[in-house]
Amino acid sequence: MEKINRQRLQGLLEQFSSFGATGKNGVSRLSLSEEDLAARGKFIEISEEIGLSVTVDDMGNLYATLPGKEDLPPIAMGSHLDSVVKGGRFDGTLGVVAGLEVVRTIVERNVETKHPITVINFTNEEGARFDPAMMSSGVLAGKFAKEDMLQSSDTEGMTFGQALEQSGYAGEVGNRLKEAAAFVELHIEQGPVLEHNAEEIGVIEGVMGMACYEISLKGESNHAGTTPIPMRKDPMFASAQIMVELQRELKKLPEDLVYTIGRINAYPNIHTVIPNEVTFTIEARHTNMDVIRQVEKMIEHLPKMVERCMLSSRKLWGRDTVEFNRDIVQAVSESAEALGFKSRKMYSGAGHDAQFIASYIPAAMIFVPSAKGYSHREDEYTSFEDCAKGADVLLNTVLKLDRSAGLQENKVLEENRA
Ligand SMILES: [Zn+2]
Structure with a gap:
């Protein structure tokens, strides 16, 4: 089993927690704020350092891609770098920086993947500055109309469209995530179940x-x-x-x-x-x-x-219950087991970008424990050890999916199409 570099992942988490740091271990990093733009800048800098090519779509979603050996759709990972006011350091950020660490590990070990591997940062997941939550993944999935989203305004009266334009992150429609072999989102649980049961990994079967x-x-x-x-x-x-x-x-x-x-x-x-x-x-x-x-x-x-x-x-x-792709759920479950981690199959009670992406790309999620179940608060905490375990599962899931033959076909579950 492959493992990511724990120290390096911790370094990334610490580095990103400085953007919008509240001084009490939390972050205030509202979407497209100065703090968010600083985090985005760092994401691009690290991606380029690893040798990934970075593209931006018309919703400001960032994609950092490692080419694959074959002409196949990418395997994508990711989450969001924005936060609520006085939110935690791990919510969203973990899924993005773990993605970067996974790709860096793949590059460092000279593992050649068939599929391109893409790390995504979704714009305005929290909906804390511009309503609604999961705005950009929702636009990608056709759940929200882009024109409506551009009109959504913050408390100062600035619209999302204006903020996006000013940020310099209004990219090309053509860069949107259109097809992918898989999408896997690593996220903190934001609830107490894993910790309560002394389990290390949540294998997420869907969203309630x-x-x-x-x-x-x-x-x-x-x-x-x-x-x-x-x-x-x-x-x-x-x-x-x-x-x-x-x-x-x-x-x-x-x-x-x-x-x-x-x-x-x-x-x-x-x-x-x-x-x-x-x-x-x-x-x-x-x-x-x-x-x-x-x-x-x-x-x-x-x-x-x-x-x-x-x-x-x-x-x-x-919303109807979203069922994640069974093959990917299986790959997550097997990876956790092979790594020797105690895991539990569960549904997410909270909404995530993966739930919208799952409507057109085979998707699943990995959870790691949240201390006391706390989230959306400054004392949200997941140990770096647990974060690394989640990233290990992410790495091995991606490698497993890359090797599995049937992945090229877009096996979207019918019920997710609605
Ligand atoms: Zn989140």
């Missing part, structure tokens, strides 16, 4: 389906001191009732269903005023879409009147 709704309760605003309780239409207490009711019903569904009320708004949101409207979101995620459908039914069948308040709900968005 989900549904997200906004529920609104409309009542009547009035003075908090002068309006007797029986004469009120108070949507806040009505919402509280509905939330408790939802939790009671959701608990009856399979216990690996996850659900969250993440946002709640009261209007006018003044402590001396009974609100006239309260809205809150509820989202649920599970691998089995039948379970998600049950949640949807539950929400759609909520009473229309609660405590004299009017209830309505609307679906904000959802």
Whole structure:
């Protein structure tokens, strides 16, 4: 089994964590910000140092490619260098720099691959500056229209299109990732399961389906001191009732269903005023879409009147469970086993670029443990040892895929085409 250079990978992780460093081990590296541009510059510098050719597409996605021996589509790896505000050093960055380290190892050992090997940095994965998340992989996969994305603006009113133009990273449409033999994304788990079970590698079979709704309760605003309780239409207490009711019903569904009320708004949101409207979101995620459908039914069948308040709900968005390519999942699993790492097959609860890429390129993911499951915060942590194990699995997966005969054909699972 081949292994990457652990020290060098650690050096890369440390180097990239200096771009947008928060001083508390985290990074703030919003997409196309000065900090992100510095990280991109470093990505290009290292790629060229290794001898890779770098191209940029019209969404600012970066591709660093090592040529292959044969005229075949590339095997691609990658993730994203952007972060949320006060995010972690490993989220996204690991998948990109591990890709560089994998290619450097291949070059250094004089391993000749049949396929070209490409490392990708996807633009604006986090969606923290420009909504939505996974913007550029979404455009590549045809999930989002580029014209709409160019109009998405940050809090300062600058559009993604303007930021892209100014950055100098508005490249050619022709450089987009059109076909590839495989795409493999190494990422931190961003959850506690691997650490909790003392496992080193997550073999990711797909991304959980989900549904997200906004529920609104409309009542009547009035003075908090002068309006007797029986004469009120108070949507806040009505919402509280509905939330408790939802939790009671959701608990009856399979216990690996996850659900969250993440946002709640009261209007006018003044402590001396009974609100006239309260809205809150509820989202649920599970691998089995039948379970998600049950949640949807539950929400759609909520009473229309609660405590004299009017209830309505609307679906904000959802996604079907994405199944990754079985051959690649298998290659990841076998690589982990051959390296002697304890692994677990699991689904990702979080969204990743790989989920969109999987709609037109055979794809899979590798997870490494997140300490305490923390992510999107400055104290997000994965030991350099665990990062290196993930990179070892990535390296061996890529080499295994390169040797396997059937890879040339684009074996996209039918269900991923939707
Ligand atoms: Zn990420």
